[in-house]
Amino acid sequence: MKQLILTAPGRLRFEEVEQPTVQGPDEILVRVACASIGPGDLRAYLEGPDKPCVPGSAAVGVVVDMGKNLSTVEPGDHVALRPPDGEPPVGAMQEYLLLDRRYWHKIPKSLPFETAVFLQDYAAAFEALAVGGVENRDVLLIQSRGADGLAMLDVAERCGAACILADSSSARRERARRLGALLVVDPENEDLRERVTAFTGGEGPNVIIDPDSLPEALRGYVEMVSQAGRIVLGPGAGTAAYEMKTVTYKELDIVACRTGRRSFAKSIGYSLEYMDRAGLLIDESCRFEEAARAFSQASRRLGDGSGTVIRFGEGEQA
Amino acid sequence: MKALIVDSDYIVKIVEREDPVITAADQVLIAVKYAGICGSDLHTAKGERPAEIYPRVPGHEIVGTVRGVGGGVTRVGVGERVAVEPIETCGRCYACRRGRKNVCATLKTRGVHLDGGMQELYLTTQDKVYPLPENLSFRQAALAEPYTIGLQICTRARVGAGDRVLIHGAGPIGVMVMDVAKQLGAFCAVSEIKEERLRLARELGADLAVNPAREDPYEALRAAGGRGPSVIVDTVGRTGIIEESIRNLDEGGTLLNACFSTEAVRFEMEPFVERGLTVAGSRLQSGKFGKVTGACSDRLKALEAIITHEFPLDEGAAAFALFLEGRGDTGKILIRMEEINPNTHEKAQW
Numbered sequence: 311m312k313q314l315i316l317t318a319p320g321r322l323r324f325e326e327v328e329q330p331t332v333q334g335p336d337e338i339l340v341r342v343a344c345a346s347i348g349p350g351d352l353r354a355y356l357e358g359p360d361k362p363c364v365p366g367s368a369a370v371g372v373v374v375d376m377g378k379n380l381s382t383v384e385p386g387d388h389v390a391l392r393p394p395d396g397e398p399p400v401g402a403m404q405e406y407l408l409l410d411r412r413y414w415h416k417i418p419k420s421l422p423f424e425t426a427v428f429l430q431d432y433a434a435a436f437e438a439l440a441v442g443g444v445e446n447r448d449v450l451l452i453q454s455r456g457a458d459g460l461a462m463l464d465v466a467e468r469c470g471a472a473c474i475l476a477d478s479s480s481a482r483r484e485r486a487r488r489l490g491a492l493l494v495v496d497p498e499n500e501d502l503r504e505r506v507t508a509f510t511g512g513e514g515p516n517v518i519i520d521p522d523s524l525p526e527a528l529r530g531y532v533e534m535v536s537q538a539g540r541i542v543l544g545p546g547a548g549t550a551a552y553e554m555k556t557v558t559y560k561e562l563d564i565v566a567c568r569t570g571r572r573s574f575a576k577s578i579g580y581s582l583e584y585m586d587r588a589g590l591l592i593d594e595s596c597r598f599e600e601a602a603r604a605f606s607q608a609s610r611r612l613g614d615g616s617g618t619v620i621r622f623g624e625g626e627q628a
Numbered sequence: 629m630k631a632l633i634v635d636s637d638y639i640v641k642i643v644e645r646e647d648p649v650i651t652a653a654d655q656v657l658i659a660v661k662y663a664g665i666c667g668s669d670l671h672t673a674k675g676e677r678p679a680e681i682y683p684r685v686p687g688h689e690i691v692g693t694v695r696g697v698g699g700g701v702t703r704v705g706v707g708e709r710v711a712v713e714p715i716e717t718c719g720r721c722y723a724c725r726r727g728r729k730n731v732c733a734t735l736k737t738r739g740v741h742l743d744g745g746m747q748e749l750y751l752t753t754q755d756k757v758y759p760l761p762e763n764l765s766f767r768q769a770a771l772a773e774p775y776t777i778g779l780q781i782c783t784r785a786r787v788g789a790g791d792r793v794l795i796h797g798a799g800p801i802g803v804m805v806m807d808v809a810k811q812l813g814a815f816c817a818v819s820e821i822k823e824e825r826l827r828l829a830r831e832l833g834a835d836l837a838v839n840p841a842r843e844d845p846y847e848a849l850r851a852a853g854g855r856g857p858s859v860i861v862d863t864v865g866r867t868g869i870i871e872e873s874i875r876n877l878d879e880g881g882t883l884l885n886a887c888f889s890t891e892a893v894r895f896e897m898e899p900f901v902e903r904g905l906t907v908a909g910s911r912l913q914s915g916k917f918g919k920v921t922g923a924c925s926d927r928l929k930a931l932e933a934i935i936t937h938e939f940p941l942d943e944g945a946a947a948f949a950l951f952l953e954g955r956g957d958t959g960k961i962l963i964r965m966e967e968i969n970p971n972t973h974e975k976a977q978w
Contacts, residue, residue, distance in 0.1 A: 562908070
C-alpha cells in the first residue's frame with residue numbers, strides 16, 4: 311500500500327509499504343477513505359518534522375478486517391479515527407490503518423466521507439460550546455483559523471447564538487456568512503474590537519472562543535468580553551496575560567478546552583442532523599495522489615490548514 | 629439624623645442630615661443597627677473612587693429594624709429585624725438576565741455609587757430586605773453580607789465535597805470562604821502571614837493554616853493528602869501569589885480572583901490548557917442573602933469571633949483609622965448606631 315511521508319520542511323514523498331494485517335484480538339484494519347490536514351501537520355510541514363513521519367490526524371474509512379474479540383463491528387462498517395487522549399497522533403495519510411479498537415468509532419453509513427472527516431472538529435465545537443456555556447441568544451465571537459472555527463459557528467448558530475466570526479481568510483469568511491454568521495471580521499485588516507463592540511451595542515460578546523489560542527490575544531479578549539462573559543481557550547503555546555481587576559470586576563471565566571474527546575460520541579450521534587452543512591468547512595479537497603500539492607497550497611492559504619481534505623479510492627467512490 | 633460621610637477632601641466625619649422619607653409604595657425605611665467596615669469602604673475613605681461620588685456615606689454590610697414601610701410592602705413589617713442587600717441593578721442587561729445581577733452593566737453599590745449604611749436611617753426597597761431569624765443577634769447578622777461573599781466565591785469556584793481548597797489571606801473574607809467551603813465538604817487550607825489571623829482561622833475550623841513566610845503552602849497541602857489544590861481562592865491581590873497559584877493548581881482546577889489589582893497576571897498557555905484549568909472572577913454576590921439569613925444563619929453565630937471591634941457612629945473616624953492600620957489582630961470592625969427616638973419621624977407619611 312501507499313503512504314505519504316513528510317521528511318523535511320516542505321518535503322513529502324510517497325512510499326510503498328506492506329499492507330498491515332490484523333494480528334491482535336482488538337485490532338481493526340481500515341481502508342482509509344478520507345483524511346484531513348491538521349494544524350500540527352501544517353506546522354510540521356512548514357517547520358520540518360522531528361523525524362520522518364506520516365501526516366494526517368483525522369481519518370474516516372471502511373472496516374476491512376478485525377480481531378476476534380470484536381463483535382460490534384463487521385467488514386463494511388464505516389468508522390472515524392479519534393486517538394485516545396494522551397496518545398500520540400496517528401499518521402492517517404496511508405491507504406490502510408491498523409489500530410486498536412479504542413482509536414475507532416463507528417459512524418452512520420449515510421454520512422459522506424468527505425464531511426465525516428470533520429467529526430473531530432464538530433466534537434471540538436460541542437466541547438467548546440459546552441465549556442463556554444453558550445446559550446440561545448448569547449453573542450458568540452469565534453476566532454477562526456480553520457475547520458474547527460467554522461464547525462463551532464455551525465453548531466452555535468443552530469443553538470440560537472448570535473455568531474461573529476473573525477478569520478483572516480476571505481474564503482472562510484464568505485462560507486461563514488452562509489453558515490449564518492451575523493458579522494464576519496477580517497482581523498488582519500479591520501479593528502476587531504471596534505467592530506465587535508459596535509455590533510453588540512457596546513456590551514461586548516458574551517462568549518469568546520479561540521480554538522488555537524494565541525496567548526497575546528487574551529488580554530484583548532478580557533477587555534472585549536461582556537460582563538459575566540466566558541473566554542474559552544483551546545490548545546496554544548506561549549505566555550498569556552490578563553488584568554486581574556477586569557476578571558474580578560466583570561466576573562469572567564477563562565476556561566481551558568483541551569480536546570473534543572468526550573464530545574466525540576455526541577458529534578457522531580448528531581452528525582446526520584448537524585453535518586448537512588459540513589461541506590462548507592472544506593477549504594480544498596483533492597485526491598491522495600495530489601497530497602503534496604494540497605500541503606503546498608494549504609501552507610500558502612491563511613489559517614491552520616484544517617480545511618484540506620485528502621480523498622482516497624474509497625472516498626472517490628462515495 | 630446622623631450620618632458618617634467621607635467628604636470631598638476624603639475626610640471621615642459625622643454630619644447631620646435630613647431624615648429620609650418614604651416616597652414610593654415599595655420602599656422600606658430602616659433604623660440601622662450595625663454597618664460593618666469592609667476593604668472596599670477603605671478604598672472610598674482613601675479617596676480612590678472617582679471624585680464625583682464624594683461626599684459619600686460608606687457601608688454595605690447593613691442590619692437594622694424596619695421603621696416604616698410604603699403602602700405596597702408585603703415582605704416585612706414595622707419592627708422586623710432585617711439584613712439589607714446593598715446593590716441596585718437594572719434587571720434588563722445580559723448579566724441580570726443570566727441571574728448574575730452582581731455584575732449588572734449599570735450596577736450601583738450602596739456605599740460606593742449610592743449612600744450606604746453608616747447612617748441612622750436608611751431607605752431601600754422591599755426586594756432588598758431579608759428578615760432575620762429570632763435567635764440571631766444583630767451583631768452576628770452583621771456578618772450576613774460578608775458571608776454572602778464567601779458563598780458567591782465558592783459558588784463561582786464550584787467548590788464541592790472532596791475539593792482541596794487553598795485560600796490566600798485569612799481576613800474576614802478569607803475566613804468566610806473557608807467556612808462555606810468547609811460546609812460544602814471541602815478540605816480547607818489557609819495561607820496568611822499575620823499570625824493572629826492564622827490562629828483565628830485555625831480556631832474557626834481551617835484544616836491547615838500555613839504562614840507562607842515560613843512554609844510553602846502547596847507543599848504543606850500535598851504533604852497533608854498527596855494532591856495539590858483543586859481550588860485556589862485569592863483574597864490578597866498580589867500577582868506573584870496568583871501566578872504561583874496557577875502553576876500549582878491540580879489538574880482541572882480553578883483559580884478564583886476576588887481582588888481588584890490593575891496588574892497583569894501571566895501564565896503559560898500550554899500547561900493551562902493541557903491541564904484543563906479555569907481562571908474565574910468573583911465580585912459581590914447574586915441571590916445569596918436568602919440562603920445566608922436562612923439556612924446559613926447558624927454559621928454567622930459560629931463566626932462571631934471574627935468581629936474584633938465595635939465603635940459607636942460618633943467614633944466612626946477612629947474605626948476607619950484602626951482599619952487603615954491593617955493590624956493582624958483587627959478582624960471585622962462594626963459601626964454601631966444608637967437607638968433613636970421613633971417620634972422624631974412623625975413627619976414621614978406612610
